[in-house]
Amino acid sequence: MPIEVILPKVDMDMAAGTISRWLVKDGDRVKKGATIFEIETDKSTMEVEAPGDGTIGRISAEVGAVVPVGVAVAFIFGEGEDVGAIRLPTEAPTAKTQDAPKPQPVAIMPATNGDSSKPRATPLARRIARAHGLELAALAGSGPRGRIRAEDVQQHLSTPAPEAKAPPAADSDLIPIDTMRRTIAERLVFSKTTVPHFYLGAACDVERLLKLRQEINAVEGLPKLSVNDFVVKALALALRQVPEANASWSDAGIQRHRSVDVSVAVAVEGGLFTPVVRAVEAKPLGQIAAEIKTLADRAKARKLLPSDYAGGTTTVSNLGMYGVESFAAIINPPQATILAVGAATRQPVVAGDEIRIGxxxxxxxxxxxxxxxxxxxxxxxxxxxxxxEQPLRLLV
Amino acid sequence: MNAPAIRELSYAQAIQEALAQAMDADPRVFLMGEDIGVYGGAFQVTGDLVHRYGEDRVMDTPIAELGAAGVAVGAALAGCRPVFEFQFSDFSALALEQIVNQAAKIRFMLGGKVSVPLVMRFPAGSGTGAAAQHSQSLEAWLAHVPGLKVIQPSTPYDIKGMLLAAIDDPDPVMVFEHKLLYKMKGDVPAEPYRVPIGKAIVRRAGTGISIVATSIMVHRALEAAEILSGEGIDAEVIDLRTLRPIDTATIIASVKKTGRLACVYEGVKTLGMGAEISAMIAESEAFDYLDAPILRLGGAEAPIPYNPVLEKASVPQTEVIVARVRDLLQGRI
Structure with a gap:
């Protein structure tokens, strides 16, 4: 029997994945464990390995297709198994070959705007649309409850293509929304519309911190630290001192977290990730720095594992490197706090009765x-x- | 003496002519039923046949449907061609053992060595004020039984031709005759002829919707189509004629053309003709051509009432067909 290559569940609440890349094509020979395709989930790209040795065949999901978890997307054929002639278990489940219930083949939908807005259409309208390669979602239905009827499709087909008639806006381009962008959009809208935010600001004196960092970084053999590493550590220790803020709202009650897990916002091409450094309060600065660097590198390569970004009890977002002096960030639910960090700038400060540069x-x-x-x-x-402001307390 | 080739006959007269011609042509044909002799039949279908063919061939039976039906099945097995009349189709419930367990199965259980060339006639349907026990449309019951053929001719022409085809048939054929059709007149050729069992007919060609109807509903559907044509709705009306075996090809071809389907029948709506035709279309190649939900117009889920207003309301009427088809075509369903 050919071996099924299914779309695996790599994340707890994952129902479907998008195939982002195939590394093999029909007819290629593969060894068990070799990467054969990549899938994109909400947050990351995952490599999927061949479940056995043999020849790849019957690849049924194209790049960009949204495939429900557990559905076969290809098969690996063994020696002497004829790719063309063999009846696959999911193609024709007969009483004889059905030794175990297998997931039924599911129509693989092109990646459009999620499955919640599947258009209502009559079979005939669907058939005509299919024949013309037309997306039903692009049509308005004139039937009851917006049902798309054959007439609507024909009308659409008989009117000249919109781009030929009048481009909707010549000075803008339509960028397709990928999974990450959609997730960002949904989570931030959820946060900004359901979480009552308020903001507190402070200008921290970082003269001593910068000096200390310079000293540490000058020592051969010690890990190089960024200002942000200190910020992450300081926020974690502060949350230890004010444990009621290391908490999350839920309908069942307020969850107070025992350890401080800090999400660190990492900008990547086309969006951002928030990988988590766990139990920050218990880790030395050098280890925090190393972990953040590894996570940031993985994020930029889009190789984060779901376990890398799950959880987190607070977030640090730092735009200081872009010269931003101050900003307010949107909370990453279900966390209760986020710290927005600006640039360290030299500015006049009042010390006693004098103005000096700080x-x-x-x-x-x-x-x-x-x-x-x-x-x-x-x-x-x-x-x-x-x-x-007393950074030595971060070291001991 | 030259009889005109085609005359106008009533549906009842067309039946009587078919029975007479069958008895003329074949000495094995004889008739059985309650009060079909001197009285001429409850709906005067057999009329004076007893005087022309004698009591041996036009046989009055006691009011004992099960026993009489057993005699008919036995006669058919012995080589006769009995044509059995139920006084009302409702009374066939008493004879179901003979119809369902014997007539329908004997050929299969004896490996095809014998058959049961039995014809049974069922005066059916509402509209005569005869109340719940004399007004039912039970054809779907019998159409559910493999081994039986079930026909519902809707015109004088069809009843003569299909009844003759039924008498020719080596297997049991159940003939459902709507009581309101007996007085309906139509052109009927004088010569014997056959209308094949298992073939539907397009009574009115159209492009907007396929209306599949049976028996008296064919006429109401045609009236409805006429009214709707004045509103720009061009309905095709198919007279199913045979409930078993169903002519699926004619219906599939029609639905592929019109993209819409309505089923109109007098039997109780649930699990009736409309359920079968709808499911058949949903399973067929015509599914991809549907451009609207399928409409079923059938009898109410209740015994037929005696009250004439309620009796009328309990089965599809022309104006209801018009209204529902209009709703469908104008996108309200």
Missing amino acids: TRMECTLSCDHRVVDGAVGAQLLAAFRSLI
Whole structure:
């Protein structure tokens, strides 16, 4: 029997995946364990390995196709198994070959706008649309409850193609929405529309921190640290001091987290990821720096594993490297806080009765008011500031 | 003496002519039924046949349908060609053992060595004020039994030709005759002729919707189509004529042309002709041509009422067919 190559479930709540790349084609010989295709989930690209030795055949899902989990997308044929003649188990389940219930073959939908908005259409309308390669989603139905009828399709076909008639807007391009962009959009809309945000700002004196970092980085053999590594550590220790802010809102109750797992926003081409450094409060700075670097590299290569970005109890978003002085960030649900970090800038500061040149870094804490009240947020920000301004406390 | 080639006869007269011609042509043909002799039949279908063919060939039976039907099945097995009349189709419930368990199965259970060339006639349907036990349309019951053929001729021409074809047939054929059709007149050739069992006919060609109808509903569907044509709706009306075996090809071809299907029948809507035709179309190549939901117009889920207003309301009427087909074509269904 040929071996089925199915679309695997790589994430807890994954129902379907998009095939982003095939590394083999029909007729290629593969060894068990060789990467044969890649799938894109909400957050990452995953490699899928050949489940056995043999010759690839019957690849049924093209790049870009959204395939439900568990559906066969190809088969591996053994020695002497005829690719053309053999009856595949999912093609014609007969009483004889049905030793175990197999997932039924499911129509593989082209990646459009998700499965929630499957258009209502009559069989005849679908048939005509199929014959002309027309996407039904592009049509308006004149039937009851918007049902697309044959007449609607014919009308669409008989009117000249819109791009020939009048391009909708010559000075803009339509960029297709990929899985990551859609996920970002959905999560941020959810956050901004359901989480009551409030914002607290502080200008932290980072003169000592910058000096300390310079000293550490000058020592041969010690790991190189970024300002952000200190920020991550300081936020984790601050949350230890104000544990009521290391929490998440849920309908069942407020979940207070035992360890501080910090999501770090990493910009990538076309979007961003938020991989998680776990139990930050217990890790030395050097280890935090190394973990962040590994996660950021993996994110940029789109090789994060679902376990790399699951969870997180707070987030650090740092735009200082772009020269941004201050900004406010949107909370990453179900977390209750996010810290937006600006650039360290030299600026006039008042010291006693004098004005002198100091270095300040603007930090803005966004809080979910359902979990963190103003005073608690203020305590958290004060604790953070105190740690950042006395950075030796981050070392011991 | 030259009889005109084609005369106008009533549906009942067309039956009587077919029975007479069958008895003329074949001494094995004889008739059985309650009050079909001197009385001439409850609907005067057999009329004076008893005087022309004698009591041995036009045989009054006691009011004992099961026993009489057993006699008919036995006679058919012994080489006769009995034509059995139920006074009302409703009374066939008493004879189901003979019809369903004997007549339908004997040929199969004896390896094809014998057959049961039996014809049974069932005066059926509502509209005569005869209430729940004398008004039913039970054809779907018998159409569910392999081994039986079930026909519902809708015109004088068809009843004569199909009845003669039924008497020729080596297997049991159940003939459902709507009581309101008996007085209906139509052109009928004087000579014997056959209308094949198992062939539907397109009574009215159209492009907008296929209306499949049986028996009296064919006429209501045609009236409805006439009214709808004045509104720009061009309906095709198919007279199914045979409920078993169904002429699927004619219906599939029609639905592929029109993209819409309505089934109109007097039997109870659920699990009736419309259920079968709808499912058949959904399974067929015509599925891909459907451009609207399928419409079923059948009898109400209730015994036929005696009250004449309710009796009328309990089965599809012309104006209901018009309204529902209009709704479908104008996109409200």
